[in-house]
Amino acid sequence: MNNTPRRLVILGAGTGGTLAANRLRKKFPTSELMIDIVDDNDVHVYQPGLLFVPFGLAKPDEIVRPRGEQLHDGISYHVNPVIKVDIDTNEVELGDGSVLDYDVLLVATGSALQPEETEGLLGDAWMNSVFTFYDMEGATALHEKLEGFTEGRLVVNVVDMPIKCPVAPLEFVFLADWYFTEKGVRDAITIVYVTPLDAAFTKPTAANALGSLLEDKNIEIVTEFNTGEVDNENKALVGYDGTEVPFDLAVIVPLHGGAPYIAESGDLGDELGFVPTDNATMQSLVRPNIFVLGDAADVPTSKAGSVTHFEGEVLVENLESFLAGKPLEATYDGHANCFIETGFSKALLIDFNYETEPLPGHYPSRFGLPLLKESRINHLGKLMFQSFYWHGLLPGRDIPGIGPDMPTAGKKKKVSA
Ligand SMILES: Cc1cc2nc3c(=O)[nH]c(=O)nc-3n(C[C@H](O)[C@H](O)[C@H](O)COP(=O)(O)OP(=O)(O)OC[C@H]3O[C@@H](n4cnc5c(N)ncnc54)[C@H](O)[C@@H]3O)c2cc1C
Numbered sequence: 073m074n075n076t077p078r079r080l081v082i083l084g085a086g087t088g089g090t091l092a093a094n095r096l097r098k099k100f101p102t103s104e105l106m107i108d109i110v111d112d113n114d115v116h117v118y119q120p121g122l123l124f125v126p127f128g129l130a131k132p133d134e135i136v137r138p139r140g141e142q143l144h145d146g147i148s149y150h151v152n153p154v155i156k157v158d159i160d161t162n163e164v165e166l167g168d169g170s171v172l173d174y175d176v177l178l179v180a181t182g183s184a185l186q187p188e189e190t191e192g193l194l195g196d197a198w199m200n201s202v203f204t205f206y207d208m209e210g211a212t213a214l215h216e217k218l219e220g221f222t223e224g225r226l227v228v229n230v231v232d233m234p235i236k237c238p239v240a241p242l243e244f245v246f247l248a249d250w251y252f253t254e255k256g257v258r259d260a261i262t263i264v265y266v267t268p269l270d271a272a273f274t275k276p277t278a279a280n281a282l283g284s285l286l287e288d289k290n291i292e293i294v295t296e297f298n299t300g301e302v303d304n305e306n307k308a309l310v311g312y313d314g315t316e317v318p319f320d321l322a323v324i325v326p327l328h329g330g331a332p333y334i335a336e337s338g339d340l341g342d343e344l345g346f347v348p349t350d351n352a353t354m355q356s357l358v359r360p361n362i363f364v365l366g367d368a369a370d371v372p373t374s375k376a377g378s379v380t381h382f383e384g385e386v387l388v389e390n391l392e393s394f395l396a397g398k399p400l401e402a403t404y405d406g407h408a409n410c411f412i413e414t415g416f417s418k419a420l421l422i423d424f425n426y427e428t429e430p431l432p433g434h435y436p437s438r439f440g441l442p443l444l445k446e447s448r449i450n451h452l453g454k455l456m457f458q459s460f461y462w463h464g465l466l467p468g469r470d471i472p473g474i475g476p477d478m479p480t481a482g483k484k485k486k487v488s489a
Pocket of ligand 1: 083084085086087088089110111112113118119120121122123152153154155180181182183205206207236237240331332333365366367368375376377378379380409410411
């Protein structure tokens with residue numbers, strides 16, 4: 073056997089890159105595998121916490137930590153932007169001109185917000201009456217704006233799919249309903265949810281449950297709206313078909329794409345900048361020595377931290393097989409789950425995979441958390457998740473009973489109308 077250690081280069085030290093680096097470091101000594109990980113900044117944001125910042129339920133400094141401190145010893149960490157990957161010579165070019173060569177590459181650079189792709193979105197109204205909560209700057213500025221917003225039309229718009237955590241904009245409108253009720257101004261505010269989908273969510277059972285909640289909370293929904301432009305002067309979203317949705321305050325989830333360097337890296341990505349990936353093994357379809365994790369992959373499930381976590385366990389097993397020259401036998405079934413905050417200290421939980429849509433019942437077994445039903449215990453689960461993220465998920469700890477395969481125990485197969 074060759075005694076030279078192989079080199080794994082991981083692009084992105086977010087959720088996926090960090091958990092994969094830590095899991096692999098535990099499995100392999102440095103004499104067998106050198107691990108380099110690259111990120112363009114040292115601020116690891118717990119992104120689910122961005123939802124709470126606008127409502128004063130989390131402070132920015134409570135949801136960020138230095139990236140380097142999340143990585144185990146023996147991992148070489150580079151704070152440097154990736155400029156491009158040469159998939160033929162196995163080299164990564166970094167912002168300072170240095171080059172990292174690799175035997176195996178893991179792409180975990182997530183998805184990037186592209187507000188500049190929507191006409192007018194970054195116009196005069198940006199950060200005045202048009203915001204996003206999908207990054208820290210926007211979420212923080214929106215907090216100040218919401219504090220002074222006491223009447224008018226709040227419009228929350230998803231420009232197009234795919235987006236990270238597709239339920240987060242719905243959670244935003246549910247929390248807005250709670251927030252304005254607590255402030256005693258709910259009657260003076262119309263809340264409108266504007267989506268390109270034909271219902272509140274993609275999966276029919278969950279869409280019904282979430283649609284009923286919108287109705288119960290008196291939140292209007294506009295479906296099949298394809299945002300073409302933000303008219304700054306008249307304060308309206310303008311659809312490609314000319315339809316207008318007026319607003320006093322707009323909260324926009326911009327278009328998402330892959331990290332910009334992917335477009336500079338030959339055939340690495342598709343037209344949106346996501347990497348074509350085998351749905352089951354997490355090996356890229358571009359080169360056998362390139363694997364993909366999390367939002368960067370084009371697999372047909374939600375772009376979510378839970379997905380990244382489940383994929384990560386499968387990926388680590390398959391990377392181990394790949395390095396040993398064995399077939400990739402671990403398979404990912406598309407398992408995803410999400411707590412959906414619904415306001416007034418309650419939340420729903422959904423659990424699904426490529427084949428099975430969210431069903432009622434309990435997770436992860438008959439005695440677990442209620443599915444598709446508002447409850448306080450789910451809200452507590454959502455709040456506790458942050459601690460699990462820093463202390464369990466990122467360090468790469470296994471959690472008994474919670475694994476990559478979607479559990480079927482506890483789920484009701486038939487849904488009553
Ligand atoms: C508002 C909001 C709420 C959310 N809520 C939930 C939730 O409740 N549940 C859930 O499961 N998920 C949620 N998510 C989604 C979840 O945070 C992401 O799906 C998850 O972080 C994806 O992990 P990742 O490793 O693929 O990407 P990230 O964690 O985003 O990491 C990508 C990393 O790549 C780095 N990078 C990008 N480009 C470059 C470059 N050129 N050079 C160097 N580094 C680069 C970035 O800096 C980043 O650190 C939410 C997201 C948002 C925005």
